[in-house]
Amino acid sequence: MTTEAVGSQDCPEQNESPATLKHGGSYLIPLKTTLETDTVDKVISVFITAVPIKKASSTLNLIRNLLPKDGGFDLQHLRRFAKLAAVPTHVRDSYASIARPSDSSSPEDEILLVLAPTSVVSQKFLVESLAVLLLDEVPIATIEVPLLAPTSQEQATGWTAKYWPTIYKKSNPFGPHPSIVSRAEEEIRGDMDKWMELARETARAAKSVGAGEAVGVVIVERVNGAARPIAIAGDARWLDWLREEDGGGQGNVTAHATMRAIAMVAGQLRRADQENSEQGAVPETPAGEDIFRELPILPIEQTAVQEPANTDGYLCHGLEIYCTHEPCVMCSMAIVHSRFAKVVFEQRMQATGGLCADGELRHGLFWRKELNWTLLAWQWCCGSQREDGNLEVARELNA
Ligand SMILES: [Zn+2]
Known part of the structure; x- marks a missing residue:
């Protein structure tokens, strides 16, 4: 002793x-x-893209048809769409690196969208599928997001600042x-x-x-x-x-x-x-x-x-x-x-x-x-x- x-x-x-x-x-x-x-800070990689706001919901519908239930991942704690101003700087930078220079649309006309976990679909398949709807080759970036739902508002706020807008649903799947x-x-x-x-x-x-x-x-x-x-x-x-x-x-x-x-x-x-x-x-x-x-x-x-x-x-x-x-x-x-x-x-x-x-x-x-x-x-x-x-x-x- x-x-x-x-x-x-x-x-x-x-x-x-x-x-x-x-x-x-x-x-x-x-x-x-x-x-x-x-579960603190366990993350997964997801593909994101930027879509014109007018085509946001049709793009999400396409994704849901292509990958029912997000390929088995529960992403309900993540905001599916996020304005450029609402995401952390490094996500904005990822977006900037893939943004189309010739694009006539301004960032205000676009919204970021979580497409799918990188483990359930290939980027090539996503690009090809989205091109049919958006009549264009879409830029896709990869970012990390929290794998599981936050267990407190503080955690959600922290993850929003660090990864991606995250929602706390006043429930706790991991405890009382x-x-x-x-x-x-x-x-x-x-x-x-x-x-x-x-x-x-x-x-x-x-x-x-x-x-x-x-x-x-x-x-x-x-x-x-x-x-x-x-x-x-x-x-x-x-x-x-x-x-x-x-x-x-x-x-x-x-x-x-x-x-x-x-x-x-x-x-x-x-x-x-x-x-x-x-x-x-x-x-x-x-x-x-x-x-x-x-x-x-x-x-x-x-x-x-x-x-x-x-x-x-x-x-x-x-x-x-x-x-x-x-x-x-x-x-x-x-x-x-x-x-x-x-x-x-x-x-x-x-x-x-x-x-x-x-x-x-x-x-x-x-x-x-x-x-x-x-x-x-x-x-x-x-x-x-x-x-x-x-x-x-x-x-x-x-x-
Ligand atoms: Zn004892």
Whole structure:
């Protein structure tokens, strides 16, 4: 382990994300999905030409007949036509290089048109086909355009300036729909600071009593707008466990704060189930076998409401989980499999976190369709550069 630690200094600048939510100084940064991260600036080459405005639509109709559905490419995020003044300089230059010097028409009479991806048709074929309609050999240039739809207005604006006029359709094929994210932010903005503060306090307590690392987690149930904590857990990996230097490895992995908090909810559901069943109580876990540490250890953990109101759903269905640190891969998978609705954490764990798609591991586990469950995820930033040495953990820690 290095001595490099993760503290509050790695909070991104607030203006980095226009989607951030300001509330009493604190704000949320929606995590990017793996698809959103991977598709940034992927481009394809397309043929463009300039046509007289009067013949613009007939030219496009010809192209659509020649190449139905653009040869299998979805170009709907691109403006099909663009005035010369609306395209980036290098596209204007491409146009200038192919413009017919003898042409009597001025640039105002012409409009640029995206013809087709270069991979689906040859330039020769296009020239020959268009000559029939336009009664002339048309000049064709090749430019690069974004392959996939932008996921934000900012991205569309950037691509318009860099490539070609691009349209943001207020939809997101690569992650949660923006309106769902903003509605969820509305829902949690009123009390998120409270849960994060509680998670921090739990983390400090876990560290100070020597139970584990400075990691804390709070699980919140929200019913009809009213939220309450139903599980509070600090890290307990070193409780009755050999320290790393004594051969204890990375500690008791089932006692990570997230695993403990989920186990607490599971325990509550199990007990509620047993009380309702005719078979009566099942024996408690025998002493010494409770490596899952699902029972409260710290006084602060006992302040959680001990029973979830909704016992119908699947384990943590619809619940929110607030973590001081980005959960490790194992804990992130547990969050996905328990079917949480939202996860919020403060410190990114670049080397070990399972949620971020743009860290070192790039797992982005909160939004992977192949895992059959997706949830919303944010980084919470307290807004002020509040140093808290008590919450520092090693960079390589699996939180
Ligand atoms: Zn973990």
